[in-house]
Amino acid sequence: MAELNVSVVSAERRVWEGAATQIIAKTTEGEIGILAGHQPMLAILAEGEIRVTTASGEKIAVDAAGGFLSVDHNTVTIVAGKAAVA
Structure with missing residues (x-):
């Protein structure tokens, strides 16, 4: 199965980085799924x-x-003001 290269960072630190098959995020326009x-x-x-x-x-x-959130060539970069693994 194809994968995404994902990086989630906050203003303070790198929160999570790795390979993923799916991302679901809440945007100002509604929820979005990325494959x-x-x-x-x-x-x-x-x-x-x-x-x-x-x-x-x-x-x-x-x-x-x-x-x-940015998507380009199976690379997803998420930059948040504040972020933490729940």
Whole structure:
């Protein structure tokens, strides 16, 4: 199965980084799901939970407050003002 290279960072530190099969995040326009092959995009994050399904099938929840999400060539970068693994 195709994978995404994911990096979640906050203003203070790197929160999580690794391979994933799916990302679900809350944006100012609503919830969005990202899979491998997703079109390039940039979105503004709303306060809420980011759900990551890792390549090994583990589910990780990250609480995030503000920031943005970028997708380009199966690379997802999430930069949040504040973020922590829930």
